[in-house]
Amino acid sequence: MNRRDFFKSAFSMGVGLVGASALKPLYANDEMKEFRGPDVPDVDAIKVSERCYSIPAMGPHPTPENFGMFSNPGFIVTSEGVVVVDTGSSVQIGEMILRQIKKVTDKPVVKVINTHFHGDHWLGNHAFVEANPNVEILSHQDCITTLKNGADKFWFDFMQSNTNNKITGTVITLPNKTFAGGEEFTLGDTTFKIHHFGKVHTSSDIAVEVKNDKTIFMGDMVMRRVANMEDGSYLGSIKALDAVSKMDLKNIIPMHGTPDDMKLILEGKEFMETIYNNVAELYDEGLSDFEMKPIISEKPFMQNVASKWPGYDSAIGKFIVVAIKEVEQNMF
Numbered sequence: 664m665n666r667r668d669f670f671k672s673a674f675s676m677g678v679g680l681v682g683a684s685a686l687k688p689l690y691a692n693d694e695m696k697e698f699r700g701p702d703v704p705d706v707d708a709i710k711v712s713e714r715c716y717s718i719p720a721m722g723p724h725p726t727p728e729n730f731g732m733f734s735n736p737g738f739i740v741t742s743e744g745v746v747v748v749d750t751g752s753s754v755q756i757g758e759m760i761l762r763q764i765k766k767v768t769d770k771p772v773v774k775v776i777n778t779h780f781h782g783d784h785w786l787g788n789h790a791f792v793e794a795n796p797n798v799e800i801l802s803h804q805d806c807i808t809t810l811k812n813g814a815d816k817f818w819f820d821f822m823q824s825n826t827n828n829k830i831t832g833t834v835i836t837l838p839n840k841t842f843a844g845g846e847e848f849t850l851g852d853t854t855f856k857i858h859h860f861g862k863v864h865t866s867s868d869i870a871v872e873v874k875n876d877k878t879i880f881m882g883d884m885v886m887r888r889v890a891n892m893e894d895g896s897y898l899g900s901i902k903a904l905d906a907v908s909k910m911d912l913k914n915i916i917p918m919h920g921t922p923d924d925m926k927l928i929l930e931g932k933e934f935m936e937t938i939y940n941n942v943a944e945l946y947d948e949g950l951s952d953f954e955m956k957p958i959i960s961e962k963p964f965m966q967n968v969a970s971k972w973p974g975y976d977s978a979i980g981k982f983i984v985v986a987i988k989e990v991e992q993n994m995f
């Protein structure tokens with residue numbers, strides 16, 4: 664199901680069954696704090712490199728059974744505290760992340776980075792403010808702007824409806840500091856570099872490179888999954904993944920799917936190129952999206968690699984439609 668279908672089902676189902684109050688996003692100090700969805704069961708973090716960890720998703724899409732835990736939050740343990748990359752879809756997931764961090768280190772979380780504005784990457788923020796009121800929450804400025812323009816409530820409602828209101832109690836907490844991309848900072852024994860490549864998966868994507876470990880957290884700019892491309896750019900993705908492919912990296916950590924080496928970046932780039940270049944060519948020949956779909960699906964990369972990714976069958980048609988729009992925009 665695509666995002667719009669999710670949203671439609673959110674409205675028809677959620678409001679009728681539970682009333683508007685449970686769907687209303689909470690801000691700090693709102694009432695109803697005692698009314699909460701259930702805790703999320705522990706998922707052990709995977710150690711990817713000396714300092715970097717990834718907590719694997721419980722499923723490819725948000726459902727009541729997986730509590731909306733469908734992306735992989737990450738964290739980096741430095742000698743001066745922990746940096747968290749993405750906080751999951753709810754305060755309950757944020758709390759679960761904190762429990763996994765405690766299994767690895769006693770150090771506090773000092774920074775939280777939200778890689779972009781999609782709700783599975785920031786709705787857990789409030790758990791980290793409760794644990795450390797001085798925590799810095801960082802994102803690209805476009806992330807904050809988009810959330811303030813209504814994406815905050817959209818994503819809260821989206822997660823509520825897809826989890827059968829299990830994120831109830833989540834307090835919307837926006838980032839309080841920004842990165843523009845290009846920043847380098849050191850925390851104790853660890854040096855970080857922040858990357859922003861323009862519009863890739865969204866206009867707000869941040870990648871977090873941990874220099875000492877030759878490891879990068881990619882947000883949703885690459886994933887072995889076919890999902891939401893409506894806010895993204897094919898040409899932007901190809902350009903960004905090309906740039907990352909030239910960096911000196913051992914581990915690539917996506918927020919959906921499993922960590923890997925540079926092969927993940929090269930596959931992601933080939934996927935975007937296969938769709939965009941073929942759509943551009945077939946568009947010139949006058950084909951419509953439903954005529955393009957079987958032709959593109961027969962390309963060797965799609966047959967051998969991409970068709971095995973979660974979401975391929977349901978989302979590939981939508982991907983082609985989005986690519987056509989971008990081809991049209993670039994004609995003038």
Ligand SMILES: [Zn+2]
Pocket residue numbers: 779781864883891
């Ligand atoms: Zn996303």
